[in-house]
Amino acid sequence: MTAYGYEILQTLIIDIEPDQQVKRAMNEINAAARMRVAANEKAEAEKIIQIKRAEGEAESKYLSGLGIARQRQAIVDGLRDSVLGFAGNVPGTSAKDVLDMVMMTQYFDTMRDIGASSKSSSVFIPHGPGAVADVAAQIRNGLLQAHQTNA
Template sequence: MGQALCCIQVDQSNVAIKEKFGKFSEVLEPGCHCMPWVLGSEVAGHISLRVQQLDVRCETKTKDNVFVTVVASVQYRAIGEKAVDAFYKLSDTSEQIQSYVFDVIRASVPKLNLDDVFEQKNGVAKAVEEELEKSMSGYGYEIVQTLIVDIEPDTQVKRAMNEINAASRMRVAANEKAEAEKILQIKRAEGEAESKYLAGLGVARQRQAIVDGLRDSVLAFSSSVPGTTAKDVMDLVLVTQYFDTMKDVGAATKSSAVFIPHGPGAVHDVATQIRGGLLQRPQ
């Protein structure tokens, strides 16, 4: 109907290219325009002024000979003032942008190691954007932004990187575990040393108390029973301790004591051996 009435409508965010007898005439802005087709006027095409996005996948090699696939996302739009260049100078805008992206990425990534590619992806994106801006402005297009959205190494390379990372973490964990065990052993040894030291003090004090008690007992017994000697008192103490020991062994329900041939008369022999080996001065 619009063509029959020699009118045409251009939608918002678009422009139309008007030709007359096959030659460019003017750029039609959004709105309604008179198009006298009987006089040779016609619309050659429309150009969108909206921002468009093109994702480019480029396979290349890093400096350390690792093949990666770099995915670049290019956001671009046609410039309204240069709509004529955008319409007539390029037959396939996507192919042209893709060619420039390939050229820049394959020139930049081989200069970097794999780890540096991940760290410096913003630098690669900036280089792509600058090259596209310089080249596409002459064709009537503006580069809004360029992003490196993904870097995909080979599957085996990713598996190897994960294994290296896991091994490194396991090594750190092993070192931390060994350090913790070392601290535990040191603390355990310090505790055992302190325990043995205190046990030694306890034994020494026990023996001192026994010696003091025996001395007081001998003195008290000698003063109470005239005619007794220290030897008699010591024999009596040994016999008393002997029967106390037998009583404790017999009262225990579960005992691991080992009995050897003995008798009450053996106490005298033990006392004699103690006096002969420890108390009497060698001749």
């Protein structure tokens, strides 16, 4: 057009029609990019789900531990009150005698519960006149060792 005195600076080209193979290749590139983004988003969602599940499990275990600690504290408080009350009301008994009696009672309650449960399996525990005293001594020693460890 310069031969006629015109100079073309810009032109608007519309409705470009590339070859079908070029169109297909461009579409595949776009689809792959979208699939990559979708895979990243899905992985992030799964990561968040796992993190939330782990946080929930940790919170559950923490609260369960608090519940067990409170339950044990209530048992200790109840035993202390029982021992002090019994030793105070029955002359000639010591706190150790009362604790031995409480241990025996708990031992027999446990044996009854094991026997009464339909889903329990066999438990072999030595039985004899000295067995209960041995069990009570083992429990007492365990409690004393735990107390010394915590002190």
